[in-house]
Amino acid sequence: MFAKEVMFLFSSLGVIQALFVSFYLLTLKDRRTNILLGLMLMGLALRIGKSVLLVFLGVEPWLRNIAIAFMLTTGPLLLQYGKALFEKRYFSASKLVHMVPFALFVLLSGVIPNDGGLACKIFYASVMLHLGVYVALCWSYLLHLPVTTRLLPWYRNIVVGVSLIWFMYGGIFIGIVPYYVLVAIFFSLLIYIFSYLLLKRHVFSLEKYNSSSIDSVTAQQILLRVKDLFEKESVYLDSDLSLKDIAKRVGVNARDVSQVINEYEGKNFSEFVNQYRIAKAKVLLADPDSNKEKIASIAYDCGFGNVTSFNLAFKAATQLTPTQYREQLVAGRMTQVL
Numbered sequence: 001m002f003a004k005e006v007m008f009l010f011s012s013l014g015v016i017q018a019l020f021v022s023f024y025l026l027t028l029k030d031r032r033t034n035i036l037l038g039l040m041l042m043g044l045a046l047r048i049g050k051s052v053l054l055v056f057l058g059v060e061p062w063l064r065n066i067a068i069a070f071m072l073t074t075g076p077l078l079l080q081y082g083k084a085l086f087e088k089r090y091f092s093a094s095k096l097v098h099m100v101p102f103a104l105f106v107l108l109s110g111v112i113p114n115d116g117g118l119a120c121k122i123f124y125a126s127v128m129l130h131l132g133v134y135v136a137l138c139w140s141y142l143l144h145l146p147v148t149t150r151l152l153p154w155y156r157n158i159v160v161g162v163s164l165i166w167f168m169y170g171g172i173f174i175g176i177v178p179y180y181v182l183v184a185i186f187f188s189l190l191i192y193i194f195s196y197l198l199l200k201r202h203v204f205s206l207e208k209y210n211s212s213s214i215d216s217v218t219a220q221q222i223l224l225r226v227k228d229l230f231e232k233e234s235v236y237l238d239s240d241l242s243l244k245d246i247a248k249r250v251g252v253n254a255r256d257v258s259q260v261i262n263e264y265e266g267k268n269f270s271e272f273v274n275q276y277r278i279a280k281a282k283v284l285l286a287d288p289d290s291n292k293e294k295i296a297s298i299a300y301d302c303g304f305g306n307v308t309s310f311n312l313a314f315k316a317a318t319q320l321t322p323t324q325y326r327e328q329l330v331a332g333r334m335t336q337v338l
Contacts, residue, residue: 013188014048014189014192015045015049015188017191017192017195018042018048019042019045021038021191022039022041022045023038023042024038025037026038026039032084033084033085036077036081036084037077037081037158039073040078040081043073043077044071045191048184050068062110062114063109065105065109065110065112066106069102069106069109070102071130071131072099073099074131074162075133075135075137076095076099076134078135078138078158078162079141082142082155082159083141085155128169128173132170135162135166138159139159142155142159146220157194161190161194165187168186220260222250222257222260226260229246229250234276236276236302237277237301243258246269273303274313275317277310278314280301280303281298281322282325284301285325295310295323295326298322299311
């Protein structure tokens with residue numbers, strides 16, 4: 001009895017957490033992509049919540065059918081969420097055609113059999129096939145995305161999670177998975193992992209750029225022009241360099257430059273600039289002819305405005321101060337001579 005109560009508690013907490021996360025997504029200021037993900041999670045939570053109630057408390061057949069119907073929203077919302085992330089194509093009214101199977105299933109929920117008979121199994125198999133087709137479309141879409149796309153791992157993880165849930169339900173349907181409640185327990189585990197990733201990465205710092213119209217091709221072209229300025233013209237040596245300066249040189253607005261650096265390099269503008277300055281500092285610190293040059297001089301030569309910011313940035317990147325880095329190199333050269 002105790003084990004049953006623990007399973008019920010864990011399963012219920014997962015469903016409640018999923019509903020909480022979905023409501024959070026729906027209340028974010030930029031609702032364009034978040035609303036798709038929020039609705040998808042809510043549909044899954046209601047579907048799996050039915051599984052929990054069915055095992056532990058019992059549910060009326062028509063309510064079971066409505067809950068099953070929500071699985072018909074999962075695939076379309078998952079696919080459209082991906083397109084919203086990577087193509088800035090949002091769920092317009094024309095996409096509502098994907099919701100027709102869901103609407104029909106809900107309208108017919110009172111007459112669709114849910115007694116475990118042949119007709120019931122046919123309807124359920126159709127729902128599973130529907131989700132399976134959309135999962136396959138999501139994987140196909142993923143495989144055609146550039147591997148450098150920063151949000152690709154995030155979307156892929158969500159597709160993996162939905163795929164595993166589909167396999168679990170499929171396993172129950174054909175009798176491979178022995179316990180119905182295992183899907184709810186598995187979903188609880190997935191939703192807590194999802195919540196952890198959401199808090200850790202705060203993926204919805206991504207939402208900061210959701211209103212942008214830049215596609216992946218344009219973004220990579222902008223990034224290439226930015227890198228040319230840093231690598232060929234060494235613009236980072238200017239201690240007063242700003243995001244606006246780079247945007248003006250590239251011919252786009254500052255927000256677009258910030259977005260591209262953030263999404264494709266995983267850094268903010270300051271971190272992006274500092275990586276070039278630190279690389280230059282490493283070269284100067286390693287040069288035997290610069291051994292007697294003061295650290296402050298090297299800092300200014302590399303584009304840093306003061307020694308303190310140089311020391312902090314250098315240690316963050318190398319776990320050594322510039323002085324320690326130079327001493328380590330000198331000691332290494334002496335060891336080689338001996």
